Amino acid sequence: MSTTELPRLGTATGRWIVLATVLGSSVASLDATVVNIALPRIGESLGTDVAGLQWTVNGYTLTLASFILLGGSFGDRFGRRRVFLTGAVGFAAASLLCGAAINIEMLVVARVLQGVAGAMLTPGSLALISSSIDHRDQGAAIGLWSGFGGVSGAFGPFLGGWLIEVAGWRAIFFINVPLVLVVLLVALRHVPESRDPNAATRLDLPGALVIAAALGALTLGLIDGVALLVVAGLLLLAAFVVIELRSDHPLVPPSLFASRVFTAANLVTLAVYAALGGVFFLLVLQLQVVAGYSPLLAGVATVPLTLLMLLLSAPSGRWAQRHGPRLPMTCGPILAAGGLVLLLRIGPDASYPVDVLPGVLVFGLGLSVLVAPLTGAVLGAVPASAAGIASGVNNAVARTAQLLAVAALPGLAGISGALDDPAAFDSGFTVAMWICAGLLLTGALLAAVLLRTPRREPDLGHVDCLPQCGVGGPAVSPPHDTAGSPR
Numbered sequence: 001m002s003t004t005e006l007p008r009l010g011t012a013t014g015r016w017i018v019l020a021t022v023l024g025s026s027v028a029s030l031d032a033t034v035v036n037i038a039l040p041r042i043g044e045s046l047g048t049d050v051a052g053l054q055w056t057v058n059g060y061t062l063t064l065a066s067f068i069l070l071g072g073s074f075g076d077r078f079g080r081r082r083v084f085l086t087g088a089v090g091f092a093a094a095s096l097l098c099g100a101a102i103n104i105e106m107l108v109v110a111r112v113l114q115g116v117a118g119a120m121l122t123p124g125s126l127a128l129i130s131s132s133i134d135h136r137d138q139g140a141a142i143g144l145w146s147g148f149g150g151v152s153g154a155f156g157p158f159l160g161g162w163l164i165e166v167a168g169w170r171a172i173f174f175i176n177v178p179l180v181l182v183v184l185l186v187a188l189r190h191v192p193e194s195r196d197p198n199a200a201t202r203l204d205l206p207g208a209l210v211i212a213a214a215l216g217a218l219t220l221g222l223i224d225g226v227a228l229l230v231v232a233g234l235l236l237l238a239a240f241v242v243i244e245l246r247s248d249h250p251l252v253p254p255s256l257f258a259s260r261v262f263t264a265a266n267l268v269t270l271a272v273y274a275a276l277g278g279v280f281f282l283l284v285l286q287l288q289v290v291a292g293y294s295p296l297l298a299g300v301a302t303v304p305l306t307l308l309m310l311l312l313s314a315p316s317g318r319w320a321q322r323h324g325p326r327l328p329m330t331c332g333p334i335l336a337a338g339g340l341v342l343l344l345r346i347g348p349d350a351s352y353p354v355d356v357l358p359g360v361l362v363f364g365l366g367l368s369v370l371v372a373p374l375t376g377a378v379l380g381a382v383p384a385s386a387a388g389i390a391s392g393v394n395n396a397v398a399r400t401a402q403l404l405a406v407a408a409l410p411g412l413a414g415i416s417g418a419l420d421d422p423a424a425f426d427s428g429f430t431v432a433m434w435i436c437a438g439l440l441l442t443g444a445l446l447a448a449v450l451l452r453t454p455r456r457e458p459d460l461g462h463v464d465c466l467p468q469c470g471v472g473g474p475a476v477s478p479p480h481d482t483a484g485s486p487r
Contacts, residue, residue: 006192009137009144016190017132018144023183024088025125025145026152027176028118031095032060034160036280037299038169040288040419045169048104049417050410054223057281057406059108062219063115064122065399066212069251069392072123073203076196080124080131085187087120092180099173123392131194154306161299204251210240211251215403222407252393253386261381262390264450265325265374269394270401271443272333272370275436277402278409279340279363282432289419290426291350301356305364309371317372325373325380329447332370337440339363340433347426366440377451409435 007013039053046052075083094117097110126145133141163171214236221229244250257263280302287298320328342359350356375391382390410416412435415428 006132006134008134009141013190014133014137014141016186017128018141018148020183020186020191021125021128022145022148022152023179023186024084024121026149026156027088027091027179027183028121029149030152030156030160031114031118031172031176032057033156033280034163034172034299035060036284037157037160037295038164038172039281039285041164041169041295042104042107043419046101046104046107050415050419051223052104052108053285053419054281054406054410055108056104056111058219058223058403059111060115060118061277061399061403061406062215063112063212064118065115065396065403066215067116067119067208068123068396068399069389070203070205070208071119071121072127072388072392073251074120075124075127077203079193079195080127081187081191081193083120084124084128084191085184087117087122087124088180088183088187090117091121092177093117095173095176095180099170101170127388128191128194132192151310154303154310157299157303157306158296161294161296164295202249204243204247204249207240207243207247207251210236210243214240215400219403219407222404222411225411252396253389256382256386256390256393259381261377261451264446265329265377265381266394266397267450268329268333268443268446269374269378269397271439271446272336272374272401273398274401274405275333275336275340275439275443276367277405278432278436278439281406282409282415282429283343285419286346286425286429287350287356290348290422290429291346291356292348297352301352302360304357305360305367308361308364308368312365312368313372316369317376320373320376324451325377326447326451328369328373329377329451330444332366332368332373333440333444333447334366335369336363336366337437337444339366340437340440344430344433346429348422405436405439 007017009015009018035057039056042056043049043053048056071083071087091114094110094114098107098114101107101110126142129141129145159175160172163175214233216233217229217236218233221227221231221233244252245254257266283302284298287293287301288295293301316328339359339362342362343356345355345359347355375394378390378394409432410428413428413432415425415432417424419425
């Protein structure tokens, strides 16, 4: 289908395409948030300890981080709609397995499969808008994708908490099935197929398998405290670098890191998103285990953070586009670290207005200042033709940081065993928040020392399309042609 034949956003077909992509990306992104809220109930129901809950989160993140770049390559080569729909079907099937889990082992295996499906579903969302909507309306379409995604991000914790209380934790997985059915029906009827005619004829399967093995070994070693596995994981990471340097079709093109800004932005991402992974894993547990909040109240407690990002990310991105990302990427993590210090007030019978809300607001303000300029720096540091792979690499770095933080942080903070000792968990939470604050300050220092204003302004409205993706991972930019306009 040529560009002139693509539907305009104002047509019924254009609106259906946006609906399919919004629902598809929301199902994948909200699952992680809602699962965090459900962790105490999952632990109680399946009789598992903190390590089991770590694997419940990390089983999904592990395969998503390992294969998200490969999933985008699959879409470019074999058809974006085909891979998007395959990911949606796989996600629904894995969700059914999650909801039917009779023990923690079955749940973790199902979460691993969910991550594989998510790696096919997530990259295709914006890519389908890029390839299926008339280029004159793509900025507006991405804005709608972002806006509705932000609304779903704000509503998701409330819905998840309500489902957990009314129908139990299994309902948060079963609810994915009817949503995916809508995605399938709409996409099959209204979304055209597209491919990248310039896609590589070969896929970097060795690189994908080695990075998956590396992250798996690191995760297992950090959770179980097995030093040998950690060493094996680090050696596999080194092997992955060698594979990418020697490959003529690398999963992660080494040439991207020739840009100082791109390298610096990803180092900041590594530090900051490690902190975010730890905070969002432990905060909802602290609210329920120590403060005595219900799943619904714990979910609602963080909604102001999402609303702040929804309101402020676009203005922050525009400011950084005019003045450069260094200042917001330095000040944002410092503000977020201050929010974590305020969250240390959460204890037994914590008052939401006094002990929880101030920390959530300051933390959310810091993220709102930071996240859009961060992705803007990534996109502004590379040629327009490389924007898709650059943002994909940045997204994978963010998810890897979260994966390793959830694996390592409980052990470092002394949080282990069952969740039936609120005093011990409270003590560990304090240590963990100080560690996360240190990671955020490290990110601020890296930004202050290494970042400079990019030589090229970020293209389109990509820095505006972040509220949906900000806490789970930076937005995955759609691919571009060599002229800089979306395909």
